[in-house]
Amino acid sequence: MSVAFVIIAGLTAASAVAAMALRNLVHCALSLVVMFAGLAALYLQLGAEFVGFVQVIVYIGAVAILIVFAILLTRGMEQPAPARITTATPWAVSIAVATFVVMAGAAVKSRKFEKPSVAPAVQASPDTSKQGASAISVKSMGVRLMGDYVVPLQVLGLLLTAAMIGAVLIAMPERKGDGGGGEEVDRG
Amino acid sequence: MTALDQLPITLKHWMLGLSFWPGWLQPILSALLSIGPIILVFALLFGLVTVIERKALGRIQNRRGPNRVGIPWTKIRLAGFGQFVADGIKTLTKEDVVPRAADKVVHFLAPIALIVPVMLAFAVLPFGRNMVALDLQETGLVFFFAVGAATELSVFMAGWSSCNKYSLLGAMRAIAQMISYELPLILSTLTVVMLAGSLSLVSIVQQQASTLALGIHAWNVLTPWGLAGFLLFMVAAAAESNRTPFDLPEAESELVAGYFTEYSGFKFALFFLGEYFGLFAICGLGITLFLGGWTAPFAFLNVVPSWIWFFGKLAVLLGFFIWMRGTIPRLRADQLMNLAWKFLLPMTLVNMVVAAIWHFAGQAGWPGVIRWLFCAALILGPYWMLGRGLETKVGKRVYRYAS
Numbered sequence: 001m002s003v004a005f006v007i008i009a010g011l012t013a014a015s016a017v018a019a020m021a022l023r024n025l026v027h028c029a030l031s032l033v034v035m036f037a038g039l040a041a042l043y044l045q046l047g048a049e050f051v052g053f054v055q056v057i058v059y060i061g062a063v064a065i066l067i068v069f070a071i072l073l074t075r076g077m078e079q080p081a082p083a084r085i086t087t088a089t090p091w092a093v094s095i096a097v098a099t100f101v102v103m104a105g106a107a108v109k110s111r112k113f114e115k116p117s118v119a120p121a122v123q124a125s126p127d128t129s130k131q132g133a134s135a136i137s138v139k140s141m142g143v144r145l146m147g148d149y150v151v152p153l154q155v156l157g158l159l160l161t162a163a164m165i166g167a168v169l170i171a172m173p174e175r176k177g178d179g180g181g182g183e184e185v186d187r188g
Numbered sequence: 189m190t191a192l193d194q195l196p197i198t199l200k201h202w203m204l205g206l207s208f209w210p211g212w213l214q215p216i217l218s219a220l221l222s223i224g225p226i227i228l229v230f231a232l233l234f235g236l237v238t239v240i241e242r243k244a245l246g247r248i249q250n251r252r253g254p255n256r257v258g259i260p261w262t263k264i265r266l267a268g269f270g271q272f273v274a275d276g277i278k279t280l281t282k283e284d285v286v287p288r289a290a291d292k293v294v295h296f297l298a299p300i301a302l303i304v305p306v307m308l309a310f311a312v313l314p315f316g317r318n319m320v321a322l323d324l325q326e327t328g329l330v331f332f333f334a335v336g337a338a339t340e341l342s343v344f345m346a347g348w349s350s351c352n353k354y355s356l357l358g359a360m361r362a363i364a365q366m367i368s369y370e371l372p373l374i375l376s377t378l379t380v381v382m383l384a385g386s387l388s389l390v391s392i393v394q395q396q397a398s399t400l401a402l403g404i405h406a407w408n409v410l411t412p413w414g415l416a417g418f419l420l421f422m423v424a425a426a427a428e429s430n431r432t433p434f435d436l437p438e439a440e441s442e443l444v445a446g447y448f449t450e451y452s453g454f455k456f457a458l459f460f461l462g463e464y465f466g467l468f469a470i471c472g473l474g475i476t477l478f479l480g481g482w483t484a485p486f487a488f489l490n491v492v493p494s495w496i497w498f499f500g501k502l503a504v505l506l507g508f509f510i511w512m513r514g515t516i517p518r519l520r521a522d523q524l525m526n527l528a529w530k531f532l533l534p535m536t537l538v539n540m541v542v543a544a545i546w547h548f549a550g551q552a553g554w555p556g557v558i559r560w561l562f563c564a565a566l567i568l569g570p571y572w573m574l575g576r577g578l579e580t581k582v583g584k585r586v587y588r589y590a591s
Contacts, residue, residue: 026348030294033341049327053334061337061370065363068344072360138326138387 012038235272248514294349301342316495350450358446362437375536393481403487407480
């Protein structure tokens with residue numbers, strides 16, 4: 001464990017805790033952004049440049065903005081609620097701990113099976129197999145996405161398109177006198 | 189002439205080679221000698237551009253602009269080019285007013301969150317032959333857009349933390365605009381990446397240094413997809429850096445100053461600086477991707493040092509932006525969104541297909557002129573059809589909320 005890892009991991013964990021613990025929703029969103037940046041820094045430290053920068057573009061550039069917009073457009077201006085402990089708190093804590101134990105266990109176990117799990121992916125394109133997992137280039141990533149993983153990519157694209165059309169339909173204002181019938185006008 | 193061309197590199201190596209540096213200091217010193225000149229040169233350029241912009245706007249509006257400040261206690265006026273030093277001293281010594289209702293921590297952090305990513309963007313731009321602070325072979329362009337995306341949140345931080353309706357409105361406008369125009373910006377650069385087969389800005393420039401007929405360098409802007417991509421890129425770049433006609437986020441007639449209304453003193457200067465640095469960076473990217481970076485237009489002009497070409501092209505683009513600011517009125521909010529989603533985005537997608545056709549037509553051995561005209565026609569057709577959709581339809585006005 002290097003010093004850089006300790007600093008980045010500490011900052012990431014601390015901002016994740018802050019994102020849950022702070023009372024002001026916008027402050028929570030901003031600490032979540034710090035956590036995203038910390039994750040990106042961890043990817044960079046592991047030598048995954050592309051994933052690290054894409055993490056910044058997608059999560060800080062898009063997801064964080066979406067969260068912030070959602071807060072502002074719904075209830076961001078409300079006074080923050082005071083902290084309180086409810087009956088749900090012990091349940092929430094125990095579920096969180098259980099999830100962490102399961103995930104940590106899986107991560108610890110997977111280290112022993114690191115090589116077999118990498119091998120099937122490498123077989124598909126033998127020219128990159130010699131360089132090992134750390135030297136996967138952006139080009140080979142793109143070739144894989146357009147080759148081996150093209151079906152999952154297309155399915156994801158279809159899913160997102162469907163979600164977007166649904167969102168547009170929900171947001172669309174109902175027009176008056178558009179042949180839609182009188183009862184719909186009253187709701188609008 | 190290679191001595192003059194490589195002068196900054198030689199200077200750096202000479203300073204590193206001085207015998208009195210201890211060994212552990214060398215890497216830090218090397219990094220500092222790469223970063224320092226970038227910040228110094230662009231800070232000076234920022235100062236000069238602020239004066240030139242005000243003088244040029246003055247000329248366009250038939251007045252004089254700043255022409256008084258020169259060297260103090262002498263009669264030398266420098267045609268007003270001492271103005272930026274006076275402005276710097278003024279902002280440094282002004283009182284820093286923070287509204288009582290403001291969120292103090294976020295209000296303080298917002299200018300820092302803006303200026304740091306903007307300065308990082310200069311790290312991957314090649315300013316001349318062998319002159320790049322950080323050559324990311326795999327991800328140079330992705331790095332540039334990643335730091336660009338990080339600035340959007342600082343705009344929100346500034347607008348929200350000020351607790352002022354003008355600030356918040358400006359921030360909402362700015363973020364909506366930046367997100368909408370980021371798509372065409374990134375997609376218009378993808379054509380270059382497709383044809384160059386690399387995300388490294390250094391190798392993209394090196395590919396444009398090859399020569400076509402008559403010693404003309406193969407700049408990307410000389411191809412139909414490159415020309416269309418460059419124009420789309422510049423429109424999106426103007427919107428990303430909040431320049432006229434896309435200056436809705438800080439429309440001074442409507443919103444005082446937009447998201448930085450409640451900033452004063454040096455924090456205001458940092459926003460100002462960040463905006464201009466963003467403009468320089470995005471112009472530098474446009475030069476690198478489409479205008480051949482540091483290469484000369486003709487092979488016989490290679491005797492002029494490469495960094496002069498880069499900064500000359502930068503000066504031309506900045507002059508163009510100043511000219512636009514003086515002549516074009518501001519867009520309306522719905523026109524802004526229509527332009528991004530109904531025109532620029534489809535055009536960039538068409539442009540990507542045309543770039544692919546250009547590539548395969550070249551492999552199939554089409555003669556150059558026919559290939560050029562065919563691809564240009566493929567771009568002009570959709571341009572004409574999409575442009576018709578943007579025309580304002582004059583009909584009976586409907587007042588949805590007032591009737």
